[in-house]
Amino acid sequence: MIEFYNVYADIDTKIILSNISFRLVKGEFAYIIGPSGAGKSTILRMIYMDLYPKEGMIIIDKYSSAKIKKSDIPYLRRGLGVIFQDFKLLHDRNVFENVAFAMRVTGTKTPEIKRRVFKVLAEVNLSNKRNHYPDELSGGEKQRVAIARAIVNKPFIILADEPTGNLDRANSYEIMEILERINRQGTAILMATHDEHLIKKYPHRMLYIKNGTMVER
Numbered sequence: 340m341i342e343f344y345n346v347y348a349d350i351d352t353k354i355i356l357s358n359i360s361f362r363l364v365k366g367e368f369a370y371i372i373g374p375s376g377a378g379k380s381t382i383l384r385m386i387y388m389d390l391y392p393k394e395g396m397i398i399i400d401k402y403s404s405a406k407i408k409k410s411d412i413p414y415l416r417r418g419l420g421v422i423f424q425d426f427k428l429l430h431d432r433n434v435f436e437n438v439a440f441a442m443r444v445t446g447t448k449t450p451e452i453k454r455r456v457f458k459v460l461a462e463v464n465l466s467n468k469r470n471h472y473p474d475e476l477s478g479g480e481k482q483r484v485a486i487a488r489a490i491v492n493k494p495f496i497i498l499a500d501e502p503t504g505n506l507d508r509a510n511s512y513e514i515m516e517i518l519e520r521i522n523r524q525g526t527a528i529l530m531a532t533h534d535e536h537l538i539k540k541y542p543h544r545m546l547y548i549k550n551g552t553m554v555e556r
């Protein structure tokens with residue numbers, strides 16, 4: 340499903356990652372951990388093909404970094420749900436529209452969009468906030484909107500880049516409980532974090548990055 344073969348990454352000719360190989364299978368939950376600047380976000384960027392490997396090859400679903408056409412990238416990304424530390428919501432649209440937007444670009448018909456958006460907002464316990472704007476929500480609520488947006492197109496994997504980085508403990512647990520439930524329903528999760536406490540409370544496979552290489556722990 341996701342395979343890295345001897346991948347090297349560079350940014351501005353500086354080598355960030357060397358000889359990274361790993362594989363994630365369907366439905367897996369894994370953490371990418373490592374100190375700040377280790378390259379965690381860089382790994383996630385290569386998965387959604389915002390950055391190509393300098394050497395080596397990455398296979399995501401039926402796409403290969405060596406052969407993918409620019410025009411295929413939107414289709415690749417429909418299979419991925421991405422969430423970030425800073426939520427990245429659209430501030431001039433309400434909660435319903437923030438989630439619906441991700442479906443409109445796929446050409447889905449309006450009644451189907453409405454049905455699906457209501458369903459995912461219920462799953463993240465935000466049905467009552469659907470007409471609110473992001474600036475009227477708490478950090479935990481904003482991240483739950485971002486999760487709803489990430490799952491609305493039924494991705495095979497969620498890529499989460501420090502999703503609890505801006506949240507207090509109680510909100511972090513709530514986000515983790517939602518991610519755990521999504522994972523139990525069959526969606527894989529790859530989550531970058533450096534929160535040791537969360538990793539202990541919610542143990543999963545760990546891919547550790549240090550000095551530009553990856554080891555399993």
Ligand SMILES: Nc1ncnc2c1ncn2[C@@H]1O[C@H](COP(=O)(O)OP(=O)(O)OP(=O)(O)O)[C@@H](O)[C@H]1O
Nearest residue numbers: 350351355373374375376377378379380381382533
């Ligand atoms: N746009 C950029 N321009 C230049 N250097 C960059 C850029 N993005 C990342 N880097 C460098 O690449 C390295 C890896 O960055 P990356 O963002 O992947 O780390 P990270 O593990 O996600 O760190 P953090 O925990 O702080 O989010 C760092 O040394 C960083 O300075």
Ligand SMILES: [Mg+2]
Nearest residue numbers: 379380381500
């Ligand atoms: Mg990062």
